[in-house]
Structure formats: C-alpha cells, structure tokens
Amino acid sequence: MASTKELTVEDKLRAIYDLQLIDSRIDEIRSVRGELPLEVEDLEDEVAGLKSRTEKLKSELDVIEDQIKERKNAIEEHREAIKKYTKQQESVRNNREFNSLAKEIEYQELEIQLAEKHIKEMRASIEYKKQVVEQSEEKLSQKVEHLNHKKSELEAIMNETSKEETALQAKSEEFRAAIEPRLLAAYDRIRNSVRNGLAVVSIERGASAGSFFTIPPQTQVEIAARKKIIANEHSGRILVDAALANEEREKIEALIASL
Secondary structure, three states, rough: OOEEEEEEEHHHHHHHHHHHHHHHHHHHHHHHHHHEEEEEHHHHHHHHHHHHHHHHHHHHHHHHHHHHHHHHHHHHHHHHHHHHHHHHOOOOHHHHHHHHHHHHHHHHHHHHHHHHHHHHHHHHHHHHHHHHHHHHHHHHHHHHHHHHHHHHHHHHHHHHHHHHHHHHHHHHHHOOOOOOHHHHHHHHHHHHHHOOOOOOOEEEEEEOOOOOOEEHHHHHHHHHHHOOOOOOOOOOOOEOOHHHHHHHHHHHHHHHOOO
C-alpha cells in the first residue's frame, strides 16, 4: 500500500469523500435510533422514582397501622385502669380518696378519647395514602408498559443495525488511518461544526450539495481538475466534483452491501 505522502490530491479527495460516505451512513443508523436511548433512560429513571415513592408510601402505611395497634392497646390499658379505680372506689375510707380516684378515672377516659381521636385521624390518613398508592401503582404500571415497549423498539433497532454500525465504525477507523492528519483534522472540525455532519460535499447544479450558493465556473473547473483541495467559501466544506462523487458513492455502496 502506498504511504500517505505518495497520495495525489485526487487520492486524498477520494479518501476523504469515502470517509464522509461511511460516516454519513453511521449517522443515518444513529438517526434511526434517534432519541430512543435517552427516552429509555428517562423512563427507567421515572419508573425507579415511582417505585421508590410507592414503597415509601407502603412503608408509611405499615407504620400508621402499627401506631393504631399501639393506640388500641393503650385504650385497653386505660379501660383496665378505669375498672381498677372504679373497684377501688367501692372500698375508700373518705371523700378525698374517692375524689382522687374519680380524677384518675376522668384522666383515663380523656386518654381514651384522645387515643380514639388519633386512631380516627390515622385511619383517614391511611385511606388517603391508599388512594395515593393506588394512583402511584397505576401510573407505575403504565410507565413500565411504556418502558417495555420502548425497550423492545430500541432492541429491535439495535439488533437490526448494530452489526452494520460496528462494521462501518471499523471501516471509518481504517479510512481515517489512511488520511493525512492535517486534512483529517479539518474534516473533523467542519463535521463537528455543521448540523448534518457533512464536511465533504459534491457539486450539484453549479452549487455545493445542500447549499444555495453558486460556485463560480472557474472554481468548478479547478475542483474538477482535482489538483488541489478546495473548500466552499461560505460553509468551509471540502468540495469534490460530481463525477468523483458518483464513482466513490457506487464503490462505498457496494462496500456497505458486502458488510
């Protein structure tokens, strides 16, 4: 194989345009995936958040249920205390002892009322939280279904394109290795600065592909001569003539079909 230094300008133009065609095909494959990987990632985060929230709510419900049991046990203890103090009243020696026990009974009754009030409030809280859990679980179910659909969609696309993309990526690296560093750096700089990733374009109807700016006839002649690398003064893209572009396109299409 000839070294990079021995390449003619035409060889360099063909090499850089081949690289562009390969990279553009990789761009097309990734475009098919589009925002799907990000959508899947966002949905996974959302599902994890909903699961965490639902589990937290269920945990809070368990805590409230335990608190209700504690209050019920306390009520039973207060009732037992009332029975005890009531029985003691039957054998008191004076009014002072009777009144003291009456106050204890009144205190126990107030504690029962307070505990019953707390139980009522906690039951209302349980009903509300159960509704929230139900809504959360319904939303979670919908999100999981949506996530599974998106994952299947992404997996199908990946299965269909990953082999080709991997092969093309290897070819891209192979082609890059054959291009002189300065030209490659210019290619990468232009490619990264334009939205469609086209750093090398052909002349079509007197203008660079995808542009409305006409290329002067003399410049078109120079481009067709393939004696020097010429960039579009408006976009900075490297220009190749239509004949060279067609030849390389056929070659790369055959290469891609063989992968």
